[in-house]
Amino acid sequence: MATSEQTNAVGSSSRYSGVKPRTIEVALGLFTEYGVDGTTLQMIADELGVTKAAVYHQFRTKDEIVISGAEASLARLEVVLDGADDAADPLDHLLSGLIDLSIDQRRMINLLQNDPVMSRLLGQHERYGQLTQRLFRGLTQNLSRGDSRVPVAIVMAAIGGAVTSPLLDEGDHDELRRGLLDLARRLLGPGELRS
Amino acid sequence: MATSEQTNAVGSSSRYSGVKPRTIEVALGLFTEYGVDGTTLQMIADELGVTKAAVYHQFRTKDEIVISGAEASLARLEVVLDGADDAADPLDHLLSGLIDLSIDQRRMINLLQNDPVMSRLLGQHERYGQLTQRLFRGLTQNLSRGDSRVPVAIVMAAIGGAVTSPLLDEGDHDELRRGLLDLARRLLGPGELRS
DNA sequence: GTCTATAGTGCGATAGAC
DNA sequence: GTCTATCGCACTATAGAC
Numbered sequence: 001m002a003t004s005e006q007t008n009a010v011g012s013s014s015r016y017s018g019v020k021p022r023t024i025e026v027a028l029g030l031f032t033e034y035g036v037d038g039t040t041l042q043m044i045a046d047e048l049g050v051t052k053a054a055v056y057h058q059f060r061t062k063d064e065i066v067i068s069g070a071e072a073s074l075a076r077l078e079v080v081l082d083g084a085d086d087a088a089d090p091l092d093h094l095l096s097g098l099i100d101l102s103i104d105q106r107r108m109i110n111l112l113q114n115d116p117v118m119s120r121l122l123g124q125h126e127r128y129g130q131l132t133q134r135l136f137r138g139l140t141q142n143l144s145r146g147d148s149r150v151p152v153a154i155v156m157a158a159i160g161g162a163v164t165s166p167l168l169d170e171g172d173h174d175e176l177r178r179g180l181l182d183l184a185r186r187l188l189g190p191g192e193l194r195s
Numbered sequence: 196m197a198t199s200e201q202t203n204a205v206g207s208s209s210r211y212s213g214v215k216p217r218t219i220e221v222a223l224g225l226f227t228e229y230g231v232d233g234t235t236l237q238m239i240a241d242e243l244g245v246t247k248a249a250v251y252h253q254f255r256t257k258d259e260i261v262i263s264g265a266e267a268s269l270a271r272l273e274v275v276l277d278g279a280d281d282a283a284d285p286l287d288h289l290l291s292g293l294i295d296l297s298i299d300q301r302r303m304i305n306l307l308q309n310d311p312v313m314s315r316l317l318g319q320h321e322r323y324g325q326l327t328q329r330l331f332r333g334l335t336q337n338l339s340r341g342d343s344r345v346p347v348a349i350v351m352a353a354i355g356g357a358v359t360s361p362l363l364d365e366g367d368h369d370e371l372r373r374g375l376l377d378l379a380r381r382l383l384g385p386g387e388l389r390s
Numbered sequence: 391g392t393c394t395a396t397a398g399t400g401c402g403a404t405a406g407a408c
Numbered sequence: 409g410t411c412t413a414t415c416g417c418a419c420t421a422t423a424g425a426c
Contacts (some may be wrong), residue, residue, distance in 0.1 A: 020411085037232035040401065048199040054410050056403065103249040113356070136362075149362045150370045154378065157356025158349050161308070165348035167331075175257040175345045183349065183378070214391085235419065249392050251421065 018067075020058050020108060025049060028069045032107035036066055036117035066121055073108045074131055076101055081134050094138045095184045099159055105171055106163035113160045142190045153186040202217045215253050215263075218243060223264045227302035231261055231312035261316055268303045269326055273297055276329050289333045290379045294354055298382055301358035308355045345380040353378060 018052035027046045030039040041062060045052045059065045087093035102109045111118050122128040139155065140148040159180055162168070168176060221242045225234040236257060241245045242323060254260045275292035282288035297304045306313050317323040334350065335343040354375055357363070 033311070035230060035232055037230055038311050041403085042401085050409090051411060052402085053404085053412085057409060060403090062402065068209050070324075078361045078390040110309070114305070116228070116233050147370075149373050150357075150367055153357045153362045153367075153371070154353050154361035154374055156362075157360060161352025161356040162345075162348045165352060167344045170335075172345055172348075175342075176348070179349055187374075187378075192374075237419080245391090246393060247420085248394085248422085252391060255421090257420070313413085 002137075003180060023055060024065065024143045027065050027068060028108060028111070031066070031115070031118075032068070032111055034116050036111075063121060066118060067125070069108070070112060070118065070122060070125075073105055074128060075114060076105070077131055077135070078104050081131065081138060083139055090138065091142055092134075092185070095181060095188070097138055097179050098135075099177055099184070102159050107176070109160050110164040139188055142188060155184045155187050218253055219251060219260065219267070223303060224304070226261070226304050226313075228312070231306075231310050233346050249277050258316060261313060262320070264303070265307060265313065265317060265320075265323075268300055268307060269323060271300070272326055272330070276326065276333060279333055285333065286337055286383065287380070289330075290376060290383070293330075294375050296377070297354050299359045304345055304355050305359040321351060334383055335348070337383060350379045350382050 023044065027039070027044050030043055030047065033039075034043075041055055043053045044065075045055050048055070055065075059068070077098075080101060083097060084090045084094040112122070136152060139152050143151065155192065162176060162180060218239065222234070222239050225238055225242065228234075229238075236247045236250055239252050239260075243250070250260075254263070272293075275289065275296060278292060279285045279289040307317070331347060334347050338346065357375060358372060
């Protein structure tokens, strides 16, 4: 077990030895626990067992680490959106994919939605704005224009918040998935449901 | 307009001139925009038009400002919980109160639920743990023990997240209140609803 | 109750040897 | 690709004059 094990779970184009994705993985773990601002490069370096300078050899700034982590997550969302375009039931495909993604990457989702530093960086990120718009259009495709914002806000909040709820653990994920899907279909599906 | 204007909107026992609640108000505004870690005492002082030393005359540490802000919010939650105990329909009273409170203090709610510094401080805060337990018991009073955690997590996430959604503004609050109340009644009320 | 000034610390980031 | 060492800066918090 020395030269193999090249997971490449984090999207990037160049062929690297695995230290860069490992750095991102460690950084995201710390970001989700302490926030981006609350995580120092010294903490990341310590967890990796190297010095700050070694981390700065992989990433030129702290912001670059944050963005690299976010982009891996956005790429997965893009796959779901692409798949929904061609699906028989686009809304249902989108909801299933979004919920599975959120449970699978639940710590990252919380970071994307709530961390102030992440929000600031993503606000300047072109692709993020495009994905947000595509997601909103996909979620509202069965609603009339006037009453779409509130149900979408509720569904997005429920998904993004419940997957990181301290009340739940891994054993609840199947039930959580069903509960969220049921809720989302009710609020965003065709038909009249609101009072 | 020099000596009067004594709002006292923020709970504290001593009689102070209004600078202390004003400091908390300014601080909370900055905390919700930049996070607790991203807000410096210099920023708070600048917004108040004084120096850092003047702020430190009111609060001994930065943490004390954070906790003072949280306690004002927790006091309001406690009032809602107390009222629900004596209400004809305790669950409905609790839900209405919780949702109104969340919309009214929506920036604070987001801070309480998501800011890492706030979470760390509240974790050491005795009264917060008691209130969390009372809230959970109040929300699950109509559910059987086995299936309570997931619906509560979903309802709490939906309320706490939707009230700060960037998709909504003040004009949507009435519709949001109805949507959240409807959702919460469905998931937490008596009767069988899940698949 | 506010100010100026500063102590002491830890941060992001860089230089240069190996 | 990792190290030691350090720069410049911003931070929390304090001292002491007014």
